[in-house]
Amino acid sequence: MYNVAEVNAEECVAQKGCRLCIMYCPEANCIQLDTSKMKAVIVESRCKGCELCVVVCDAAKHQAIKMVAR
């Protein structure tokens, strides 16, 4: 079992300019911005499951990211 992050598109506020998870993810090219829907998208094969994105998202009270088992 391996934990990866998952973005709930309904809660994500990237269309308002939020880039917190993209900014603080330690992995390069791991959280991408879907420019058509303006939502954050996780590239699961690059995610190491550190939960930093969950921490910054929750701290900003968006609560759009949670960890899921794969």
Next chain:
Amino acid sequence: MGKKIQINKEFVDIMPQDYLDLVETGTYESPNRGWKDFGTATELIAEHSLCAGCPESIAFRHIMASIPNPEDTVMVGSTGCTSLVFPMIAVHNIHSLFGNQNAIATGLKRALALRFPDRVKDVIVLAGDGATVDIGLDMTLQSWFRKERFTTICFDNELYANTGGQESGLMQKGFLAKMAPVGKKFEKVRLPEIARESGCDYVAVMTASKPSLVEKVIKQAVLIAREIGPTYIQIYTPCILEIGKQSMEGLQEMRTSEAPGERFKFREFISPEAQSFLDGLAEKKKAEKLAASEATS
């Protein structure tokens, strides 16, 4: 697609997808590259082997996104966790013998100036605190005394993390590490102050918790190193394993350490020549903005 970085048409069909992505959506030759490119452009660093949640990799991402002209930059690394990342970055780089990084950068910078007299070539040294302060202190200081024009970045994690947590010169007094169980008896080496006195024209101490600040500092340091003299940046990148933190606690650790009165509170020193150079740059930017707004109205 830029002018300097192009794929030979004959080879396009056999190039790996990662390479094509870098050329097509990378940020080479972009005049305003910075952390704002994250998420939409291909970054110049990929799939590194650092631990999950490592603050050093956050700092690495921010630095790679901020260096002003990556296509004409050579980075010099040294032994440590950073040397695990250098094979995965899309900028020319050299791995030096432990501690020799500033000596190698010196020769490299001079050779590049002779070989490409009409092109701007930047050299950036990026090494850990062991290479910069303990093993390579001689080379580090001598390059500053000689006023060599390149940027030295020190990833300060306050111990030898890669080998299990031995005491380093930048470790804080009294700190207990796995391989330093008695606690450090001496003060943390005040390298930023030493750098200032040794002839650096720009010195900054910071953490990697604010991408915009990292971007500003890196750009200033590289531009000053290009025109005026040596520059030094010390960035706190805690080793979460060695200080006993979880993978998601690295960011909070950096934020705690940069609070007012703490040892990594942001401070910078700019020499008078460097300050007048920066003022000139700011004025030029202002004039360009004014001209652009007049052209549109």
